[in-house]
Amino acid sequence: xxxxxxxxxxxxxxxxxxxxxxxxxxxxxxxxxxxxxxxxxxxxxxxxxxxxxxxxxxxxxxxxxxxxxxxxxxxxxxxxxxxxxxxxxxxxxxxxxxxxxxxxxxxxxxxxxxxxxxxxxxxxxxxxxxxxxxxxxxxxxxxxxxxxxxxxxxxxxxxxxxxxxxxxxxxxxxxxxxxxxxxxxxxxxxxxxxxxxxxxxxxxxxxxxxxxxxxxxxxxxxxxxxxxxxxxxxxxxxxxxxxxxxxxxxxxxxxxxxxxxxxxxxxxxxxxxxxxxxxxxxxxxxxxxxxxxxxxxxxxxxxxxxxxxxxxxxxxxxxxxxxxxxxxxxxxxxxxxxxxxxxxxxxxxxxxxxxxxxxxxxxxxxxxxxxxxxxxxxxxxxxxxxxxxxxxxxxxxxxxxxxxxxxxxxxxxxxxxxxxxxxxxxxxxxxxxxxxxxxxxxxxxxxxxxxxxxxxxxxxxxxxxxxxxxxxxxxxxxxxxxxxx
Numbered sequence: 461x462x463x464x465x466x467x468x469x470x471x472x473x474x475x476x477x478x479x480x481x482x483x484x485x486x487x488x489x490x491x492x493x494x495x496x497x498x499x500x501x502x503x504x505x506x507x508x509x510x511x512x513x514x515x516x517x518x519x520x521x522x523x524x525x526x527x528x529x530x531x532x533x534x535x536x537x538x539x540x541x542x543x544x545x546x547x548x549x550x551x552x553x554x555x556x557x558x559x560x561x562x563x564x565x566x567x568x569x570x571x572x573x574x575x576x577x578x579x580x581x582x583x584x585x586x587x588x589x590x591x592x593x594x595x596x597x598x599x600x601x602x603x604x605x606x607x608x609x610x611x612x613x614x615x616x617x618x619x620x621x622x623x624x625x626x627x628x629x630x631x632x633x634x635x636x637x638x639x640x641x642x643x644x645x646x647x648x649x650x651x652x653x654x655x656x657x658x659x660x661x662x663x664x665x666x667x668x669x670x671x672x673x674x675x676x677x678x679x680x681x682x683x684x685x686x687x688x689x690x691x692x693x694x695x696x697x698x699x700x701x702x703x704x705x706x707x708x709x710x711x712x713x714x715x716x717x718x719x720x721x722x723x724x725x726x727x728x729x730x731x732x733x734x735x736x737x738x739x740x741x742x743x744x745x746x747x748x749x750x751x752x753x754x755x756x757x758x759x760x761x762x763x764x765x766x767x768x769x770x771x772x773x774x775x776x777x778x779x780x781x782x783x784x785x786x787x788x789x790x791x792x793x794x795x796x797x798x799x800x801x802x803x804x805x806x807x808x809x810x811x812x813x814x815x816x817x818x819x820x821x822x823x824x825x826x827x828x829x830x831x832x833x834x835x836x837x838x839x840x841x842x843x844x845x846x847x848x849x850x851x852x853x854x855x856x857x858x859x860x861x862x863x864x865x866x867x868x869x870x871x872x873x874x875x876x877x878x879x880x881x882x883x884x885x886x887x888x889x890x891x892x893x894x895x896x897x898x899x900x901x902x903x904x905x906x907x908x909x910x911x912x913x914x915x916x917x918x919x920x921x922x923x924x925x926x927x928x929x930x931x932x933x934x935x936x937x938x939x940x941x942x943x944x945x
Contacts, residue, residue: 492572493572493648494569494570494571494572494648495569495570495646495647495648495653496567496568496569496570496646496647496648496649496650496652496653497567497568497570497640497645497646497647497653497658498565498566498567498645498647498650498653498654498656498657498658499530499544499565499566499567499568499580499582499657499658499659499660500564500565500657500658500659500660501528501546501564501565501566501582501584501660501662502659502660502661502662503523503620503661503662503663503664522613522618522664522668522779523548523618524548524585524617524618525546525548525564525584525585525617525620526585526587526617527543527584527585527586527587527617528543528544528546528564528566528582528583528584529541529542529543529582529583529584529586529587529590529591530542530543530544530566530568530580530581530582531580531581531582531583531590531593531603532568532577532579532580532640533577533578533579533580533581533600533637534575534576534577534578534579535578535579536579536599536600536601537596537597537598537599537600538593538594538595538596538597538598538599538600538603539574539575539577539595539596540568540570540574540575540577540595541590541591541593541595542568543587544566544567544568545566546564546565546566547564547565548564565654565657567650567653567654570646576642577640578639578640578642579600579637579638579639579640580637580638580639580640580658580660581600581603581621581622581637581638581711582620582621582622582638582660582662583619583620583621583710584617584618584619584620584621584662585616585617585618585619585620586617586619586621586710589606589608589710600637603710603711604636604709604711604713606709606710606711607707607708607709607710607747607749607750608707608708608710609706609707609781610665610666610707610708610710610781611704611706611780611781613664613665613666613779614768614770614779618664618665618666618779619664619665619666619710620662620663620664620665621662621663621665621710621711621712622635622636622637622638622660622661622662622663622711623635623661623662623663623712623739623740623915624636624663624711624712624713624714624741625714625734625735625736625739625740625741626714626717626734626736626741627736634714634715635736635739636711636712638658638659638660640658644656645657645658661739663712663740663914663915664914664915665708665710665781665782665914665915666779666780666781666782666914667779667780667781667782667912667913667914667915667916667917667918668777668778668779668916668917668918669701669777669778669779669780669792669898669912669917669918669920670775670776670777670917670918670919670920671699671775671776671777671778671792671920671921671922672774672775672919672920672921672922673774673775673776673921673922674921674922674923674924677694677695677696677922678693678694678695678696679693679694679924679925679926680692680693681693681694681926683819683928684818684819685812685819685820685821686819686820686821686824687818690800691800691801692798692799692800692810692890693798693799693801693807694796694797694798694799694925695796695797695798695799695807696794696795696796696925697795697796697797698769698795699769699776699778699792699793699794699795700792700793700795701778701780701790701791701792701793701898701912702754702790702791702793703752703753703754703783703788703790703791704752704753704754704780704781704783704790705746705750705751705752705780705781705782705783705785706750706751706752706753707747707749707750707751707781708746708747708750708781708782708783708914709744709745709747709782712741712744712782712914713744713745713747714734714741714743714744714745715745717733717743717744717745732901732902733902740915742900742901742902742913742916743784743900743902743909743911743913744782744784744913744914745784746782746783746784746785750783752783752785752788780912781912782912782913782914783911783912784900784911784912784913785911786909786910786911789897789898789910789911790897790898790910790911790912791895791896791897791898792895792896792898792920793893793894793895794893794894794895794896794922794925795893795932796891796892796893796894796925796929797809797889797890797891797892798810798812798887798890798892798928799890809889809890809891810887810889810890811886811887811888811889811890812886812887812890812928813825813848813859813884813885813886813887814884814885814887814928815828815881815884815885819928820884822848823843825848825861825884826843826846826847826848826861827843829843829846829861829878829881830842830843830846832877832878832881833874833877833878836874836877838873838874838877841863841874845863845864845865846861846862846863846864846878847861847862847863847864848860848861848884848886849861849862851883856888856931857885857886857887857888857931857932858883858884858885858886859883859884859885859886860878860879860881860882860883860884861878861881861884862875862878863875863878885931886931887928887931887932888931888932891931891932892928892929892930892931892932893929893930893932894925894929894930895930896920897910898910898911898912898918898920899918900912900913900916900918
């Protein structure tokens, strides 16, 4: 076939360009005859676990592939969007790399007079987006700039795209497209194509948070309320990851990571962020248009857990979008309720108040305020005339004490004493939360990097919960509370 003549004429050029995958081969516009191209799609491991001890692990449910789109480009312009038949999940026995998990072979026929491609992008489980691309007008640059909300992978499928990494030490050249060498990869028969496939490494767009059960999630602990010891317990209601980002890049963006400007994307201090031999990079860039927001309320966090988290034995799994902000970094929120044993074996929600570092029941908080009135010389009032009311701030947990009866000049004077007490905090029905920063690996100035990077798994084991946490009905993670677990 004429196709074979094409291979021979390009052989010398192929030998020259093979050492640099980033060189885009200059080729004739169209094929002289039909040809086959086989694409081996290889999933890197599911994730690189958090912190310095992390290693490669295999994915589980995230491996399912429902659709494959092979986007063929000629010098940066889309010339074919192929959706070939495939069988997913064969093992890659010939590749010794530690990050290889599974592979699948897909064969596409290139017809005579079709534009001859020299670049390839693979998108898995995102056919709705890929089918909207326009052959002849869509550019590779447009695909690389694409971002969207990928926060529901369990419903929409785990989107995977070409693995992105820097191809030189400075990070200036980025591998975000696979080069096609016509002389090596285009063959006259399907069997020949399968014998010389294009290998494309892919990575998942979402990250993965795994909460592991250490000790019992219901802890009995000694507290002190009204100056007396009391036994209470934490009942864990669920988890949330916050703050959350509203969009991420379809194709990982690592441009500008080593710019040295001390921004969130600056990893000039971190030598291990790029791993070209394993076709991986371990950091990313957020879209400039991304909005990062905290979960609104305790109830939102509880609902988020119910709807989005998956319980798998002793583990709880969630798939957030990529977020590498160091200033608004992601945290794992543990949503809990403090309970008291009213009768043996029966536990009920427990409401308490804190003031000046001590905790009170409502009656004793009012008594404390009454004592302040006595100390100021107002002796005819008692705590039955006082009530706890919201402080009128955005923080629903802040409360103040006021009189129940109508205002008089005498009460106005006493109100000054009460207002000088400031605010107390209320644990309504014991609702509270605890948080821990989600840590990546690598350090800056001795501080561990925090963030969520796609195709990474972050494992957090909860061995215990202690203390009161932060009162519940507030903007989760929006304050400056100190981490407790």
